[in-house]
Amino acid sequence: MASTVKKAKKSAEALVDESEALELVDGCQNSIDALNEQASEEILKVEQKYNELRKPHYQRRNEYIKRVSNFWIVAIMNHPQISCILEQEEEDCLQYLEKLEVEEFEDIKSGYRILFYFEENPFFDNTVLTKEFKLGTNGESPSSTSTAIKWKPDHDLTKMLPKKMDSNRRKRGLENRTFFDWFTDNNDPINDDIAELIKDDLWPNPLQYYLVPDIEVEPEDDEDGEGGEEFGEEEEVDEVEDEEEKAS
């Protein structure tokens, strides 16, 4: 009853013609589909090419970043979303994070891994913690896996932290999960917002977060303010000299 499209009785000839026309539409559709597939492949090749071209810059960047103490933990703590899962003890632990890397799989579309490289630290024995995402492009379901953390005695942060999940935490606007909760949780790999923020936001440009002023700076600590200073190409070492005087 809903449809009021009037379909006139069609002549046999008209029917044959419509059927032929639909076959031809279907043929066009197949040609369009084939072109779409070609376009996707070509775009993927461009992405792969630029992934390769970016790699040496990311590698150089990692080397320079190593020279800046606490670079990654400062960048993470300044990130508006990622910082929300950081528990205080975890901040202490992540000071030992000396390198962070995101590697897309060769074909890009099938997955990626995030690698956290740690200096020797009081919390665990691992030197690399990896969280890897398979996006399930080959018919498998999406999945993620993470390195089993070899906690040192009495330093398992996943066991120490839950007792702290209290009003104090909510007051600070933090989420009810911690960094290591996130790292070890592989239950919902397709909606891993933190992994996506690391891959698509922090990793492409961590400097912008490192340089964002930390609002909760303690005034008595000279160096805390450093992250808040403008950092541009035209800037000279004057500023550093100023700090030199203060620091000495």
Add this chain to the structure above:
Amino acid sequence: MASTVKKAKKSAEALVDESEALELVDGCQNSIDALNEQASEEILKVEQKYNELRKPHYQRRNEYIKRVSNFWIVAIMNHPQISCILEQEEEDCLQYLEKLEVEEFEDIKSGYRILFYFEENPFFDNTVLTKEFKLGTNGESPSSTSTAIKWKPDHDLTKMLPKKMDSNRRKRGLENRTFFDWFTDNNDPINDDIAELIKDDLWPNPLQYYLVPDIEVEPEDDEDGEGGEEFGEEEEVDEVEDEEEKAS
């Protein structure tokens, strides 16, 4: 207070080195940004190339589609979301829709237009109704415009319809806006879900919707079932011959 990252007092030398390292990180970041821009441009070129390659197929498709009576209104009425804005009188009107086209602007990213070509009809004088979207890539705000419809006396569907927005409409699961409401409304161009469905879903493959069985088929009408039949390449004209017999 929140941050427990301990920033040791740094020596003057360390400060200079960090500052240099940050300059170098910034340099890497600029190289990465430049590569990202190049990648975007290259991908856009691939998309433009395939847009051109698809065009003749879309044109041929349009010619074939013209040979199938009511193709577009049937496809639209079978579309799960677009059909929800169709008022009965509008279905009558859209029977005169003989061609639909989506044109992306040359550079793709700056906008697109949807063109509805009509046969002579009792509702309005226009032969083409166009709704055009500028996505505001050049610093302007996004906007949309639509052809002013020259309604024939007593046939302005935008004026006739509001009185029908009643429980009957809700009962049919329809939205509280009509096709011509959508067409003439340019208040929120960035969230135009119907335009996006036409551009990204209906236009790329209308045949799949044309062929979806219309659930509300009237059993006494032989031809109504046509849309529901499987339509594949391997199919021969036998089926058409069957219908020919019924129709004659």
